[in-house]
Amino acid sequence: MINLRAYTAYTHSTLLLTMRDRAVLFFSYLFPLIFFIAFGEGLGAAQGAGAATQVIVMVLVLGVLGNGFFGGGMRATLERETGILRRFKVAPISPAPILVASIATGWVIYLPAVFLFFAIARWRYALPFPENWFSLLAFLFFGVIAFRSMGLIVSSVVNSMAESQIIIQLLYFPMLLLSGATIPLSVLPEWLQIVAQFLPATHLYLGMQGILMRNESALDQLPAIGALTLATIVCLFISVKLFRWEKDDRLKPSAKLWVAASLLPFLLIGGWQAYSLDNLRKTKIIDREQRRSLSWLIRDARVFIGDGEVLELGTVLVRGGRIEAVWPGRGPDPRDVRAELLEAAGRTLLPGLIDSWVRLPDDDSARHRALASLLYCGITGVAAGVDRPEFIAALAQQVRDGEVLGPEILSAAPPEPPAGLSLAAREWIDPAADPPLLLTRSLTQQILEPGYRAALTQQMRNWQDRPSLPAPDSAPNPPYSAAGEFQLPHGPSFHRQLQLMAAAGATPAELLRQATAGAAARFRRNDIGLIRPGAAADLLLVDGNPLDDISATERIVAVFSKGERVNRASLLDHE
Amino acid sequence: MPDAPAIVVSGLRKSYGAFEALKGIDFEVAQGEVFGLLGPNGAGKTTTVEILEGLRPRTSGEVRVLGFDPAHETAAVKDRIGVSLQATNLPEKIRVLEAAELFAAFYTRQTSIETLLKRLQLWDKRAAFYSTLSGGQKQRLALALAMVNDPQILFLDEPTTGLDPQVRLEIHTLIEELRDQRRTILLTTHYIEEAERLCHRVAIVDEGCIIAIGTPRELQQRILGHTRVEIECASPLPATPPNGWSAEFPLVFSDDRRQLSVAHPKPAQAVLELVKWVDACGAGLDDLHIRRPTLEDVFIQLTGKKLRD
Numbered sequence: 044m045i046n047l048r049a050y051t052a053y054t055h056s057t058l059l060l061t062m063r064d065r066a067v068l069f070f071s072y073l074f075p076l077i078f079f080i081a082f083g084e085g086l087g088a089a090q091g092a093g094a095a096t097q098v099i100v101m102v103l104v105l106g107v108l109g110n111g112f113f114g115g116g117m118r119a120t121l122e123r124e125t126g127i128l129r130r131f132k133v134a135p136i137s138p139a140p141i142l143v144a145s146i147a148t149g150w151v152i153y154l155p156a157v158f159l160f161f162a163i164a165r166w167r168y169a170l171p172f173p174e175n176w177f178s179l180l181a182f183l184f185f186g187v188i189a190f191r192s193m194g195l196i197v198s199s200v201v202n203s204m205a206e207s208q209i210i211i212q213l214l215y216f217p218m219l220l221l222s223g224a225t226i227p228l229s230v231l232p233e234w235l236q237i238v239a240q241f242l243p244a245t246h247l248y249l250g251m252q253g254i255l256m257r258n259e260s261a262l263d264q265l266p267a268i269g270a271l272t273l274a275t276i277v278c279l280f281i282s283v284k285l286f287r288w289e290k291d292d293r294l295k296p297s298a299k300l301w302v303a304a305s306l307l308p309f310l311l312i313g314g315w316q317a318y319s320l321d322n323l324r325k326t327k328i329i330d331r332e333q334r335r336s337l338s339w340l341i342r343d344a345r346v347f348i349g350d351g352e353v354l355e356l357g358t359v360l361v362r363g364g365r366i367e368a369v370w371p372g373r374g375p376d377p378r379d380v381r382a383e384l385l386e387a388a389g390r391t392l393l394p395g396l397i398d399s400w401v402r403l404p405d406d407d408s409a410r411h412r413a414l415a416s417l418l419y420c421g422i423t424g425v426a427a428g429v430d431r432p433e434f435i436a437a438l439a440q441q442v443r444d445g446e447v448l449g450p451e452i453l454s455a456a457p458p459e460p461p462a463g464l465s466l467a468a469r470e471w472i473d474p475a476a477d478p479p480l481l482l483t484r485s486l487t488q489q490i491l492e493p494g495y496r497a498a499l500t501q502q503m504r505n506w507q508d509r510p511s512l513p514a515p516d517s518a519p520n521p522p523y524s525a526a527g528e529f530q531l532p533h534g535p536s537f538h539r540q541l542q543l544m545a546a547a548g549a550t551p552a553e554l555l556r557q558a559t560a561g562a563a564a565r566f567r568r569n570d571i572g573l574i575r576p577g578a579a580a581d582l583l584l585v586d587g588n589p590l591d592d593i594s595a596t597e598r599i600v601a602v603f604s605k606g607e608r609v610n611r612a613s614l615l616d617h618e
Numbered sequence: 619m620p621d622a623p624a625i626v627v628s629g630l631r632k633s634y635g636a637f638e639a640l641k642g643i644d645f646e647v648a649q650g651e652v653f654g655l656l657g658p659n660g661a662g663k664t665t666t667v668e669i670l671e672g673l674r675p676r677t678s679g680e681v682r683v684l685g686f687d688p689a690h691e692t693a694a695v696k697d698r699i700g701v702s703l704q705a706t707n708l709p710e711k712i713r714v715l716e717a718a719e720l721f722a723a724f725y726t727r728q729t730s731i732e733t734l735l736k737r738l739q740l741w742d743k744r745a746a747f748y749s750t751l752s753g754g755q756k757q758r759l760a761l762a763l764a765m766v767n768d769p770q771i772l773f774l775d776e777p778t779t780g781l782d783p784q785v786r787l788e789i790h791t792l793i794e795e796l797r798d799q800r801r802t803i804l805l806t807t808h809y810i811e812e813a814e815r816l817c818h819r820v821a822i823v824d825e826g827c828i829i830a831i832g833t834p835r836e837l838q839q840r841i842l843g844h845t846r847v848e849i850e851c852a853s854p855l856p857a858t859p860p861n862g863w864s865a866e867f868p869l870v871f872s873d874d875r876r877q878l879s880v881a882h883p884k885p886a887q888a889v890l891e892l893v894k895w896v897d898a899c900g901a902g903l904d905d906l907h908i909r910r911p912t913l914e915d916v917f918i919q920l921t922g923k924k925l926r927d
Binding site for chain 1: 692693696703705707709716719720721723725
């Protein structure tokens with residue numbers, strides 16, 4: 044028979060005592076608050092929902108860890124060591140009300156902190172309240188009770204306060220540092236990221252990021268919730284088994300083996316993640332979401348709207364992956380709109396270029412490199428000619444999620460270029476050009492590794508059976524590069540194509556309109572290809588004025604993809 | 619079963635590995651009786667009590683508390699008894715009334731907390747934090763907590779150890795009150811005077827065995843038999859005892875024959891005869907003592923060692 048009165052009375056009493064404990068108030072509210080303010084200001088949380096979310100997730104994870112290990116574990120040890128539990132031993136109660144009270148108290152103490160931090164984030168960083176409150180609270184609930192149970196396990200195996208301090212620090216700090224809560228997982232080496240998959244806190248962190256950044260529901264976090272719940276059940280069961288009322292009760296050495304069982308859920312989920320690399324993928328996505336969520340103010344640029352209209356002096360505000368506002372002239376103070384400033388005087392801002400036909404390599408790493416090269420060259424949308432459209436759909440999704448960095452894949456195009464070879468491709472395979480002109484362009488030099496460039500040059504010279512040049516087509520509309528055909532490099536060929544078309548008589552304004560809004564319309568997309576409020580923040584900032592000289596498109600200053608300022612320097616380093 | 623003993627212990631043994639803490643203990647405690655376990659630290663008192671309270675399993679022997687076996691019907695036993703342990707503590711920031719209400723929630727039987735706290739002079743302190751209580755108040759609260767369920771047996775493990783004499787007196791008065799209400803109490807102590815003052819019956823425990831059991835008076839008499847009468851005179855006494863003095867109670871003289879002592883079951887009668895005799899001899903009576911043996915004497919007599927405080 045369960046004595047419910049004992050549960051409620053003990054929980055009530057534990058709550059009262061906890062609220063009278065200043066140390067608890069400090070660790071539950073003040074300590075995370077200090078972190079919140081320090082990191083919030085330090086990471087520039089005001090400049091993007093991503094940074095603000097990262098900070099709030101960090102603080103919430105910090106709270107769960109502190110609540111579980113210090114609040115749950117240390118307190119239980121203290122009560123045993125000071126002879127308090129001994130008094131309860133002679134009363135007709137089992138350890139269960141004591142353990143349940145500890146867990147319930149953990150949750151009740153934690154809850155106000157959640158509301159407090161969201162209120163501050165809203166007031167200070169204009170972070171909207173999460174849409175899926177229920178999912179967030181449900182997920183946090185499972186997190187708090189799991190970590191509280193883990194704290195109780197610690198207290199059941201240690202023999203003194205000093206020992207519990209040591210073990211708790213040994214658990215607390217790795218989880219704090221490796222879970223992604225403080226240091227982004229994406230900066231860790233891959234092996235360490237895999238190690239992190241075995242830490243319970245990683246699942247807590249990733250689950251919360253998913254819910255807050257991607258608006259996922261608690262149901263999307265089922266594996267994490269499963270692991271946390273399993274941990275709670277196993278830990279509670281073991282805590283009851285190993286419960287000691289008095290410090291003189293010694294633990295049987297065999298009992299310590301039980302503790303290994305509490306690690307089992309995380310060994311399982313860690314093993315699964317190490318095998319499926321699912322979370323590593325998630326980590327990349329979270330990292331991408333964060334970069335995409337930053338705010339930018341691009342000021343004093345010549346703005347080529349995309350439909351042919353030009354603002355000789357304009358300012359563009361990018362927020363949350365979209366263009367929020369376009370002003371003629373200098374626009375507002377960046378601090379007033381909480382955005383990072385990008386000075387663009389003497390430069391031209393265009394919608395990201397759209398290459399309407401490329402062929403992507405079959406090999407995974409070559410394909411990723413091709414996508415990276417395209418983005419490097421300011422191409423933020425492509426139509427990919429493929430034999431198997433279903434394969435391209437999966438890749439397009441990966442790019443959309445941010446797992447793979449590259450231009451948006453707008454369409455699976457037929458396997459052959461729409462109007463035969465592009466001008467760039469014709470020039471590329473022209474035996475008169477030795478070496479092909481494209482290899483000498485600076486943009487090509489930037490994207491091709493020197494060794495590969497030399498090998499390619501050699502190969503082009505020795506090319507025995509060149510395809511006979513087909514008759515020139517009328518300039519295709521909208522323009523495409525046919526990159527990927529005859530190893531024509533992705534990215535520079537498109538710029539070359541624009542130059543060749545200009546040389547053939549097209550005006551730069553018309554070419555650029557075709558390469559942006561024109562191509563977007565062709566793929567029935569009204570959210571790209573234009574610089575106007577509400578459009579996706581796919582942008583290209585170049586030095587000079589491509590409307591005078593089309594080759595200015597090669598002098599790239601910055602590329603934005605869905606709001607992320609692409610780190611071009613590191614884009615081609617790996618993958 | 620109104621007359622069934624509250625506690626029955628027979629052949630109780632407890633070993634920790636090779637060490638035998640209890641080597642076969644037998645006793646019974648009647649309803650309404652205050653029973654004391656007296657012995658030095660480490661004698662096995664606490665082990666015995668903890669087995670009765672259901673806190674420890676026994677190695678062998680039979681134990682019944684209110685008819686229940688504490689090893690197997692632990693919850694039934696714990697629900698019906700009240701316990702005041704040595705070396706326990708309560709959270710610093712718990713208030714007196716909260717502590718009493720918390721403990722009351724664990725038990726089936728309830729009693730009025732207000733009445734209880736008033737009786738233990740804690741009602742005025744009901745809002746005080748545990749950490750602000752004096753030693754005596756803490757011990758009174760321990761008693762209150764032991765009585766929140768109106769227990770059928772009260773176990774008091776060393777209720778006055780470590781308290782100063784005045785507080786000890788205060789606690790003694792409280793236990794006497796409980797005794798007068800005919801509550802069943804099992805008390806352990808290593809204070810002789812506590813056992814003598816409070817207990818109806820006492821068992822003397824040493825090295826895991828009961829070496830004597832009975833009322834304090836019975837123990838005194840059974841072991842040494844008799845009260846000693848001691849007489850001191852101005853001049854030496856004659857070698858011949860008074861007329862009609864039974865040889866069963868030999869007179870013991872000092873070397874100078876001025877001091878005389880004798881153990882006698884009826885000390886008053888012995889004094890009367892001896893004083894008449896001294897007077898008749900003209901030895902001049904200087905001083906006279908009637909020395910009742912204490913439990914301390916009993917303990918020394920039985921074990922050859924002193925009780926340590």
